[in-house]
Amino acid sequence: MDAVPARARGYVAAVAVPAVLCLLPAPAEDTSWRALGLLAALYAACEHAVRRRFGGPFYPVLLAGAFLLPPSAAALVAVPAALLSPVEHRPALLRRVWRAAQPALAVWAAARVHGALGGRDAVAGSDFPYALLPAGAAVLAFCTVLTALDGGLRAAAGPVPPRRAWRGLLARSLAPVAVHGLAGLMMAVLWRSPYGPVAALLVLLPMCVSWWVFAQYHRERAAHQATIRALVQAVDIKDGYTRGHSERVGQASVLIARELGMDDERVEMLRFAGILHDVGKLGVPTRLLRKNGPLTPEERRIIELHPEYGHEMVRGISFLGEARAAILHHHERLDGSGYPYGLAGDRIPECARIVAVADAFDAMTSTRCYSRARPVEAAVAELERCAGAHFDPRMVGALVRALRRYGWHPTVTAEEPARDTPPVQRTARTGVPR
Amino acid sequence: MTVLRLIHSAAALVSAACLTVTLWTGLHDRGVALAFGVLVTAGELTRWSDAEGRRQAAPLGAACSLAYALLGADDGRPSQHDAAQVVTVVLVATVLGAVPHIWSGHSPTADHLARRVLTVGFAAVCFQPLYNQGVFALWSGPAYALLLLTLLALTSLCGAVLAAALAHCRTRWPFGPLLREELRGLLGIGSAVCATGAVMALAVAVVGLWALPVFCLPMLLVQLSLRRYAAVRATYRQTIASLARATEIAGCTPAGHAHRVAALSQAVGRDLGLTGPELTVLEYAALMHDIGQLSLVDPVPGGATSGLPAAEQRRIALLGGAVVRQTGVDPAVAVVVERQADPYPEQPLAARIVRAVNAYEEKARDAGPEGPLRALEELRLGSAGSYAPEVVESLARVLARPRGWRGTAPAPGGGRRTGLSDPVPGWVTHG
Numbered sequence: 029m030d031a032v033p034a035r036a037r038g039y040v041a042a043v044a045v046p047a048v049l050c051l052l053p054a055p056a057e058d059t060s061w062r063a064l065g066l067l068a069a070l071y072a073a074c075e076h077a078v079r080r081r082f083g084g085p086f087y088p089v090l091l092a093g094a095f096l097l098p099p100s101a102a103a104l105v106a107v108p109a110a111l112l113s114p115v116e117h118r119p120a121l122l123r124r125v126w127r128a129a130q131p132a133l134a135v136w137a138a139a140r141v142h143g144a145l146g147g148r149d150a151v152a153g154s155d156f157p158y159a160l161l162p163a164g165a166a167v168l169a170f171c172t173v174l175t176a177l178d179g180g181l182r183a184a185a186g187p188v189p190p191r192r193a194w195r196g197l198l199a200r201s202l203a204p205v206a207v208h209g210l211a212g213l214m215m216a217v218l219w220r221s222p223y224g225p226v227a228a229l230l231v232l233l234p235m236c237v238s239w240w241v242f243a244q245y246h247r248e249r250a251a252h253q254a255t256i257r258a259l260v261q262a263v264d265i266k267d268g269y270t271r272g273h274s275e276r277v278g279q280a281s282v283l284i285a286r287e288l289g290m291d292d293e294r295v296e297m298l299r300f301a302g303i304l305h306d307v308g309k310l311g312v313p314t315r316l317l318r319k320n321g322p323l324t325p326e327e328r329r330i331i332e333l334h335p336e337y338g339h340e341m342v343r344g345i346s347f348l349g350e351a352r353a354a355i356l357h358h359h360e361r362l363d364g365s366g367y368p369y370g371l372a373g374d375r376i377p378e379c380a381r382i383v384a385v386a387d388a389f390d391a392m393t394s395t396r397c398y399s400r401a402r403p404v405e406a407a408v409a410e411l412e413r414c415a416g417a418h419f420d421p422r423m424v425g426a427l428v429r430a431l432r433r434y435g436w437h438p439t440v441t442a443e444e445p446a447r448d449t450p451p452v453q454r455t456a457r458t459g460v461p462r
Numbered sequence: 463m464t465v466l467r468l469i470h471s472a473a474a475l476v477s478a479a480c481l482t483v484t485l486w487t488g489l490h491d492r493g494v495a496l497a498f499g500v501l502v503t504a505g506e507l508t509r510w511s512d513a514e515g516r517r518q519a520a521p522l523g524a525a526c527s528l529a530y531a532l533l534g535a536d537d538g539r540p541s542q543h544d545a546a547q548v549v550t551v552v553l554v555a556t557v558l559g560a561v562p563h564i565w566s567g568h569s570p571t572a573d574h575l576a577r578r579v580l581t582v583g584f585a586a587v588c589f590q591p592l593y594n595q596g597v598f599a600l601w602s603g604p605a606y607a608l609l610l611l612t613l614l615a616l617t618s619l620c621g622a623v624l625a626a627a628l629a630h631c632r633t634r635w636p637f638g639p640l641l642r643e644e645l646r647g648l649l650g651i652g653s654a655v656c657a658t659g660a661v662m663a664l665a666v667a668v669v670g671l672w673a674l675p676v677f678c679l680p681m682l683l684v685q686l687s688l689r690r691y692a693a694v695r696a697t698y699r700q701t702i703a704s705l706a707r708a709t710e711i712a713g714c715t716p717a718g719h720a721h722r723v724a725a726l727s728q729a730v731g732r733d734l735g736l737t738g739p740e741l742t743v744l745e746y747a748a749l750m751h752d753i754g755q756l757s758l759v760d761p762v763p764g765g766a767t768s769g770l771p772a773a774e775q776r777r778i779a780l781l782g783g784a785v786v787r788q789t790g791v792d793p794a795v796a797v798v799v800e801r802q803a804d805p806y807p808e809q810p811l812a813a814r815i816v817r818a819v820n821a822y823e824e825k826a827r828d829a830g831p832e833g834p835l836r837a838l839e840e841l842r843l844g845s846a847g848s849y850a851p852e853v854v855e856s857l858a859r860v861l862a863r864p865r866g867w868r869g870t871a872p873a874p875g876g877g878r879r880t881g882l883s884d885p886v887p888g889w890v891t892h893g
Contacts, residue, residue, distance in 0.1 A: 056486040076773035100835050109474065123654075132682055154668050154669040155733060156669045156670065156673070157672050160513055162674075175756060182555055207679055207680070207683060208577045210676050210679050210680075211679070211680055214661065214665060214673075214676060214677055217665065217669060218661070218664060218665060218668065219671075221664070221668040222602065222668075223603055223604060223606060223607045223664050223668075224603055224607075225604075226602045226604040226607050226608065227604070227607040227661065228658075230607070230611070230660055231657075231680070233653055233654055233657035233658075234654040234657055234658050234680040234681055234683075234684055235680050235683075237650060237651060237653065237654035237684055238654070238680060238683040238684040238687050240650070240786060241650075241651075241684060241687040241688050241691050242687045242690075242691075244686060245691040245694055248691065248694045248698055250699040250790070251698060251790050251791060251792075252694060252697060252701060253790075254789060254790025255698065255701050255702060255789045255790055255791065256701060256789075257790075258705065258788050258789035259701075259704070259705055259708070262705075262708060262785070286468055287647065289590065308520050308711070310708045310711055310712050310756070311708075311711035311712050311713065313592050337711045340707070340711060341704050341707050344700050344704055344707075345697065345700045345701055345704050346697070346700060346702055347697045347700075371589045381825060399810055403560070
């Protein structure tokens with residue numbers, strides 16, 4: 029993040045100028061300096077605590093300022109926090125200016141709209157339900173300015189093409205900002221009530237607790253994903269030749285599922301199914317997995333137990349849903365000659381048919397102890413030859429279409445590319461010519 | 463059980479008295495009563511139990527009930543209701559909201575009801591009579607807000623004591639750690655409930671009933687976040703349990719060993735006064751304590767590590783710690799797994815527990831009906847250096863309880879299917 033493009037610098041400077049203009053007019057007679065100082069200090073404290081812990085903005089105080097103070101004073105509330113809060117990345121000055129200018133402009137707009145609709149009198153007189161109308165309009169203005177400025181920065185600084193920089197930003201941020209707006213409205217109403225700022229402060233407590241719980245949720249989820257990766261790594265350690273195989277099968281399964289137009293939840297499920305499909309190999313002796321040369325029938329039978337072991341292991345993980353069936357049945361064949369149950373045709377779960385194709389595809393395009401990697405075209409030809417007998421033609425067709433559209437560029441994150449994998453990666457990256 | 467009966471009969475008595483008084487005098491301020499009642503019911507409907515199935519999480523319902531108990535005015539007009547009406551409204555609303563829970567039989571409702579009635583009754587009795595007599599007229603502005611907060615803090619303290627007492631009666635776990643756990647819960651979610659209760663009472667006094675839907679929202683957010691957090695925690699537990707099963711699938715350890723050691727370790731941990739996060743670390747460490755055996759070339763016969771030479775035990779423990787570090791769980795878990803084979807004076811408490819319980823499980827499982835006693839005796843004799851005497855004594859206490867330690871495992875058929883609750887009878891193991 030050290031190198032900020034000149035365009036972005038220019039953009040931030042261009043935003044800072046109107047922000048300063050918003051702050052400049054001498055605060056009106058009715059500005060309550062006590063409220064301004066308290067709110068600014070409160071916002072700085074919240075920003076300091078919240079941004080460092082949870083890494084997100086905290087708007088209720090800002091919006092309360094917009095509901096309580098005249099526009100230029102409300103914009104001032106946002107400034108001290110930006111100057112005081114720690115900045116993690118360089119360049120610090122540019123970031124501070126941006127963090128002060130963006131909310132200042134948004135709050136100014138919100139306070140303007142709120143004042144124009146007579147909101148401040150409604151808040152002072154606790155005139156409900158009318159007070160909700162100016163507050164809603166102010167939240168909308170706040171959110172619009174915020175996202176417009178954000179999108180502009182994305183277009184100026186990032187690799188995002190200008191057309192897509194704004195897409196979906198407003199819709200995504202409107203709901204959370206609306207909740208913050210309601211909290212801000214409560215703060216403002218209680219602030220003006222006989223109970224004063226003490227009561228207003230109480231509103232922040234549930235918001236902070238909600239943030240805290242949410243942050244814990246994210247931490248726990250990250251830990252969970254790391255544990256799933258560890259499961260996969262355990263298999264990779266045992267079966268050295270298939271390093272990265274699990275994750276690539278996950279990616280190929282996702283390609284097929286997307287091509288078939290499945291919804292996001294199922295696609296995610298199939299990623300897990302692909303990643304975990306061989307987890308049962310943990311139960312197969314390492315000696316057999318690493319054996320060079322042909323297997324005896326008995327050894328083959330032991331290896332063929334791995335789908336059942338895998339299912340046994342993940343049975344208790346309820347969020348995997350139908351991915352568990354995929355793990356159990358990914359070696360079934362369409363003509364009924366597969367294992368473990370010899371299911372045929374439609375009796376094989378759909379997700380298992382997808383994982384089977386993805387598994388075979390990756391097995392052919394990566395180097396194994398018994399064969400060298402084949403180019404993607406040869407693998408596709410082989411898949412198409414076996415479609416109908418071994419594989420579901422629908423899944424094979426979907427994979428072929430997806431490969432034609434996106435090519436095959438597997439990325440393996442679970443393990444940074446080790447020294448001994450280059451041939452796999454090189455061959456796999458060829459992609460399919462149109 | 464006498465304390466439990468005492469609490470329940472006190473709650474029943476309070477409810478009956480309040481119902482009678484309210485029936486006698488009739489409802490005042492029906493609109494307000496109805497609005498709060500609806501909110502409490504909604505809060506109850508979205509209630510759920512946490513992973514251990516003990517602590518009930520209904521922050522919205524609790525906050526609304528407390529707000530109603532401390533409501534002094536509606537839109538500037540002094541309110542008319544008395545303490546008996548507060549209890550009646552909250553009781554009826556809670557019961558209505560609990561109907562689906564009772565129907566599905568998922569969570570113990572009687573304790574929850576008793577707690578709610580007694581805490582709300584306490585708050586209402588402290589506040590309403592004095593308010594109606596005008597004692598608080600002198601407290602104006604911010605002082606009044608602080609007064610409400612103080613009352614709420616007092617009420618939550620009583621609620622925590624009550625909850626700990628109820629849990630103690632149900633599970634026979636020591637009272638002190640349970641109370642500590644409840645008090646720690648007060649700092650997080652409890653403070654949000656108190657703040658929302660106070661804010662609601664004040665806001666209704668200022669703007670009238672319009673405040674209720676607006677002011678419920680942050681609490682609803684808290685409730686949603688909590689719920690998602692609980693869900694992901696449950697999933698995480700299941701994944702850890704599956705990882706622990708890897709050793710069983712690989713034929714290193716007998717089926718269900720990790721699960722049994724985890725359940726028994728948790729019971730011993732509770733007996734020794736561990737709480738919350740410490741118990742989670744202990745559980746995960748106990749589940750994964752054998753994972754180092756995956757890295758062995760030759761499996762240990764029967765997976766029984768307690769009979770091996772100390773150096774070998776320590777080597778396997780270190781291998782296990784290395785695997786656990788990769789899984790991204792709390793590093794404290796890896797430390798416990800690594801140090802499970804050290805001499806006990808150098809071990810953290812959780813590692814002592816895992817070591818003793820693992821040895822007990824390995825010695826007792828195939829030794830027939832006298833196995834448990836003989837295994838305990840062996841542990842006691844081997845206490846010089848290997849097993850911490852206080853842990854062995856605690857283990858003996860836990861085992862002496864009639865099916866007491868099983869209380870830590872999720873109740874079967876409780877609507878949650880975790881990997882831990884599967885007793886896995888007769889499933890395929892390799893070897």
